[in-house]
Amino acid sequence: MILCVSLNPAVDKMIKLNTLNIGKVNRGVLESVHAGGKAINVAYDLSLQGEKTFVTGFVGGRCGRMIEEELKERGIPFEFIHLSSETRTNMNYIDALGNVTEILENGHLVDARSEEEFLHLYMQLLKKADIVVLSGSLPIGLNDEFYATLTDFANREGVPVCLDGSNMALLYAVTHSPFLIKPNIGEMENLTKHKYDLTELDNGFEAFFESLSFKNVLLEDLKYLRKLGIAIVCLTFGNRGALIYAKNEIIFCDAPDVEVVNTVGSGDCMLASLIHSLNRKANLLEALIYASAVSSAHVNTMNVGDVDPNLVAELTGKVKHAVFKVGD
16 A cells, blocks of 8 residues: 655636636636645546555545545545644646646644644554655645654654655655655756856756766765765756666666646656556666656646656657666
């Protein structure tokens, strides 16, 4: 069972409009309202790929009940700690070019008693889990070290942790040896306090691997993360692709071109696809090619988890890749 921890879930509203005009009346079409938050998105995608998942975390109020109802409808088991405060609602405005403007609420308030109840529940669920996914922002009331704490508990039980966090929560957690982390390029720059020049990617993989920004900065930062005990570092570059660093090699895959409809959830889709492939004992190259194809197919859809398998099959054959061997 893959345990997906959603500490700060949301009801996500997708609204499509031609353009977003600040300070003026905007009229759009409501495309969807669904239970969201990064870990819940991952659970959706894993479930669609045939994996057994379980969702836990916090919910509260009417939005919390909506989230539980949708998980029931999708056949995904769950157990949440219920809060007196309301679970958040996120607004996603999508223009005619596929650009997404997100307005994200901070989330519900987790009191000390609810935090203690969750930790007890989490420890019980760990005994049944094969993999733990810690993904998304932390709600009000939980300290920045909470993902680090959850990682420690999982490590003691021998359960690998796949982490997709940001800001201080990511900074603390990476030093506690999660099995896999999946920052995007912005999160990576915030984590390392370094800026990466990606312009050589326009000239191909080999040019990028030979660039000073890669050799002198990014590569050293990736090595540092691996030395912290992280088995797999997956770094995503949006429409430029993604890389995996594990063992003694870096694998880079591009993102096949598709018509962009909605980018929300594409990173969650990549994480889910990686976990699915690794859980099925695929090698790292196969895993990243598949994840790149699924993630690209995902941006061609409006709703999270709504991916055309025929498009995935088509894109899989179009993913370009390169391998860089890493010395000591």
